[in-house]
Amino acid sequence: MGEIWIKEAEKLGDGSIGGAMDSPSAPGRAVWHTTESGHGDASFKNVGQYLISIGAEPHILYDPTTDRLGQYGPLNQSARALRNDGITRTNRTGKVCVQIEVLARAGKPFTGYWKPGPNFRALMRAIRSWGVPDVFPAGALASKYADSAAKRNRTTWATKGGHYGHCNIPGNDHWDPGNISKTTLFAAAPKGSTTPAPSKPTTPTVKTVDLSNVIAAARRDPGLKQGGTTHPADVRIVEAALKAEGLLSASYAADGAYGSTTITAYKAWQRKCGYSGSAADGIPGKSSLEKLGAKRGFKVKA
Template sequence: MGEIWIKEAERLGGGSIGGAMDSPGAPGRVVWHTTESGHGDASFTNVGKYLTSVASEPHILYDPTTDRLGQYGPLNQSARALKNDGVTRTNRTGKVCIQVEVLARAATPFTGYWKPGPNFKALMRAIRSWGVPDSWPAGGCAPGAPRNRTTWATKGGHYGHCHVPGNDHWDPGAIDTSAILKAAPGTGTVSGGSSSPSVSRATVTINGLKYGYGATGAHVTAVGKALVTQGCSAYVEGPGPTWTDADTKSYQKWQIKCGYSGSDADGVPGETSLKKLMGTLPGLAGSGPATKPASTVAVPTVDLSNLIAAARRDPGLKQGGTTHPADVKVVEAALKAEGLLSATYAADGSFGSTTVTAYAAWQRKCGYTGSAADGIPGKASLEKLGAKRGFKVKA
């Protein structure tokens, strides 16, 4: 699963603007709009409020001159900036349909004067996290651009509002489409053609179960959770039931940890590394020697009393000193996956002051304050972390 909320973006509106996607199996895409307004902070505020007042919110509002970034709603749900194409709800087409309103006018292409900065890179990072290719399948955005229903329905990538069937606007104007991609280099091409990701998109079937890009099922989630437990996470959100580039990158970390290199560490599972990760080879009934399906693969269990003892004792020990390292390592891996603990401290098994600080951040993320967010694990916060990151709690 990709990024749902961009951490660098300001929150705009009420936080919910749409609903579930109609065609989650279709490729993800981005639609670029212009607000037909000026730019600057005053416009950001006024246009931002206006879009809410007329129920036409995109996901993203972006100022190309100040790099200011705002987000109205979660990227995995629909926005409200497009017209329907007959019975087709264009706002809900694809795995994601991320809509970006740029504070600019179509008649004066913003790529001619913009100043993209770290927030624009954060936006592109989030877009790519959903597997949206660095391509413009409908071509450029000059007036008269085609609105091809087949292209829109079947091809992922970047579109202008001018490309969307059933819509009559011609924004964002004749922008330099390659400049959008070059301003935040990623893993794909920067042309109007197809993407060429540096991570493998190969797939493999082991014991009747498919692994690799696009594979789906409970077994994919189980592998992702096991990777997180092993401290091999490249996830921003997740893991989930659909294999994405984040799963491939995470599995590559596991392969490297197992001693593989080169083409043997491409992020696509092999039988040996998969069995080592899962303890057995998950498989469909009757598909081979494996007998334990992925949905029943055991998950680790941590002892709450051990963690409390470690959180109280380890900070006073010599650097790296441990009390209950097995339990602590599971929690460290989960905190790392949440982006709260650096890799330096994420596998030492010591619930030292850095881990206490990270756990306090998790407690605050759960809504706790004051003494309830002191970094000492409690049952509710630990169970919530376990439910999200794949471990059980013995209280």
Template sequence: MGTAWIPGAERLGSGTIGGPMDHPERPARVVWHTTESGAGPSAFHTVGNYLISVHSEPQVLYDPTTDRIGQYGPLTQSARALKNCGTTRNNRVGAACIQIEVLAHASQPFTAYWRPGPNFRALMAAIRSFGIPDAFPMGIPARSVAGCRREESVWLTRGGHYGHCNVPGNDHWDPGAIDPGKLFAAAPGTPPAGHTSATGAATPGTAGCVPFPGTAFFQAGRHSPIVTAMGRRLVAEGCSAYTHGPGPQWGEEDRRSYTLWQRKRGYSGSDADGLPGRTTWEALRVPKD
């Protein structure tokens, strides 16, 4: 079981908001929201109380301009900021469903201007204590109301980070197109085991994944759907240097993105040259279709 109370977080409200999880056998996850408000002390107070008054508390309230953090209830129990989807109580899916309301607007992704500090690092450490991987299983949250991915099969089965825009049965598009790479880069340290292999930790099985095609496969002029599938996985892992794409033609942006992945896996220097090797490739789990 992970950290219930983030060290240093202010306590908000009564300290009790939800209850036990309905599906603790499913992987733990995070849901990012934006309050569609300004930030600063006044907003923290006003919006913080508003969420109590409408019974829509997350576990965590965060101000990206000051790194201030508050907590309504333990991360080990449910919050109340998601609508249900049919009979599925979304707030209670997973061993944990950690919801974070960021004082920001979806139309102005907060990772473009936010100033992460010790409270953000404490938040990420608490998230990782639940074994939640540094990954967005449905990719970068939506840029607009249209185009939100909300596949129930992904939501119910994959651990990681989601936007409110990715939750089935919900119609909000927050938190907007935040940059996963900046979120994870602001939280130095080791991502949870089971998702790290640079140090020899276990990785999940590779059934259904593209086998390592060999480093020589990745060369100028290579055109293959494997390159597109690889690029999509890199984006989902927050390792994107793409200005457009990813696409089937192996190029410099693929190489720079893959370097980010190698660094995330703990490699550095010439071991993070952007050319896929077997260990990082298998950890990336590029799907066959």
């Protein structure tokens, strides 16, 4: 599962634009558009609203001069910036079909003057998170309206993952995003730079159970009022381990009370360890508790 909402993007509209994909087993793709407008915050707002008003929202609105990034809807659902190809709903082709409207004009390829920044890298990170390769499977983009018809291929669109221009989509007649530089596009988000920083590996703290505490609890708790505890912190660890062993039912709340249910469960553990008779009395001994700890990740302080 890839990224659905790009955390760096501002939300646009009500967050709902399309629906489920029609061919989720086909590879993911991204489609580049230009808004045929100016850039800057006023355009971002006005064009952003306009796309909602005509029901033609992409997933992403991007200002190539300010690196401003907006998102209309979840990446794993369809957007609405493409026309259907007959009965083929091009907006819903592929595992994802991430559509990006760049505030620019096809006649002036934005990669010639843009200033991509961290938000562009975030966008590319999200696109790549769906396994969309850094390739343009349809080949050349259109450099003018007149040559766009030659750039569309149904089979390629149906079967190949990667990046497309609106000019490459069957059933459509636009030539955006113009002849942008593919090399520049991908180079602006070098692969390593878009990998989210891995979360710090946390050193697991090994819990310690005090044997004498557990024994004291096992002797005292069953005589207390229901749920009464003596050494709840130690007992909770033992109960969690017994649960993990399937000896305490999953629905049992590890409450830290070493009551009759826990006694019964521990007896079962002792029998599993080979004890029987009075040696399997439900009161932990050093060796059985150490065995449980070795298996379920706690240490025993004896």
